[in-house]
Amino acid sequence: AQTVTQSQPEMSVQEAETVTLSCTYDTSENNYYLFWYKQPPSRQMILVIRQEAYKQQNATENRFSVNFQKAAKSFSLKISDSQLGDTAMYFCAFMKLGANAGKSTFGDGTTLTVKP
Amino acid sequence: DARVTQTPRHKVTEMGQEVTMRCQPILGHNTVFWYRQTMMQGLELLAYFRNRAPLDDSGMPKDRFSAEMPDATLATLKIQPSEPRDSAVYFCASGMVLGEQFFGPGTRLTVL
Numbered sequence A: 001a002q003t004v005t006q007s008q009p010e011m012s013v014q015e016a017e018t019v020t021l022s023c024t025y026d027t028s029e030n031n032y033y034l035f036w037y038k039q040p041p042s043r044q045m046i047l048v049i050r051q052e053a054y055k056q057q058n059a060t061e062n063r064f065s066v067n068f069q070k071a072a073k074s075f076s077l078k079i080s081d082s083q084l085g086d087t088a089m090y091f092c093a094f095m096k097l098g099a100n101a102g103k104s105t106f107g108d109g110t111t112l113t114v115k116p
Numbered sequence B: 001d002a003r004v005t006q007t008p009r010h011k012v013t014e015m016g017q018e019v020t021m022r023c024q025p026i027l028g029h030n031t032v033f034w035y036r037q038t039m040m041q042g043l044e045l046l047a048y049f050r051n052r053a054p055l056d057d058s059g060m061p062k063d064r065f066s067a068e069m070p071d072a073t074l075a076t077l078k079i080q081p082s083e084p085r086d087s088a089v090y091f092c093a094s095g096m097v098l099g100e101q102f103f104g105p106g107t108r109l110t111v112l
Helices: none
Strands: A003-005 A010-014 A019-021 A024-026 A032-039 A046-052 A064-069 A074-079 A088-096 A104-106 A110-115 B005-007 B010-013 B019-024 B031-038 B042-050 B053-056 B065-071 B074-079 B088-095 B101-103 B107-111
Touching: A003 A088, A003 A104, A010 A019, A019 A110, A024 A074, A032 A064, A032 A074, A046 A064, A046 A074, A046 B101, A074 A088, B005 B088, B010 B019, B019 B088, B019 B107, B031 B074, B042 B065, B042 B074, B074 B088
Parallel strands: A010 A110, B010 B107
Antiparallel strands: A003 A024, A019 A074, A032 A046, A032 A088, A064 A074, A088 A104, A088 A110, B005 B019, B019 B074, B031 B042, B031 B088, B042 B053, B065 B074, B088 B101, B088 B107
16 A cells, blocks of 8 residues: 655745655555645645656646655655745645556645745 | 535534535546545545446445445535534545546535
8 A cells, every 4th residue: 555654744934935845655656646735724625736757857837846756755845936825735645557546645734834 | 617516515413414415526537536634634535436436435434424426427425324523524526547636625514
């Protein structure tokens, strides 16, 4: 079974600064997807960024980028130029391909507070 | 702007009552998930459907919970009888097999 670990329950950052959220996972699979989801105080969960394991290039979406280290099974999220609207809980998720494709394993989340 | 819808958004009920939560997945999505979120347990997967067939409901207490997809546009999660420990936010999500999940706004359930 896959496990996803987010070792930082809470983090804070000053507005306009950069912050990195950590995520490690354990799997014996070679092909899989990784995701970061954001859950703001409204509770609406939305996708931030996605990485396919077969791609060596790290995914980026505007101010959000990942550092994907497949051998180390590490998938951190970097938020640049933090904004107040980035305040949210962030979940790292793992999805294996194959027979049970589509089902994701989520970490426990990291609560990020962006301070003015 | 396609989105997952859930009803009701809030539900307060008394212990022992039946609760039914409904979800309309995004048209064309072939996977549907039910999650429960609490402070103590985090995000738990309760049930997972693909092409309307249940693939995994191992996270669901079988004696009181049931999940169904009567058709491609409707997924239901039923609790009977409800207990105070069922108080949580219940999320429905839909997606394609090889892709991210799109979450609904959630149903906040309070069982008194």
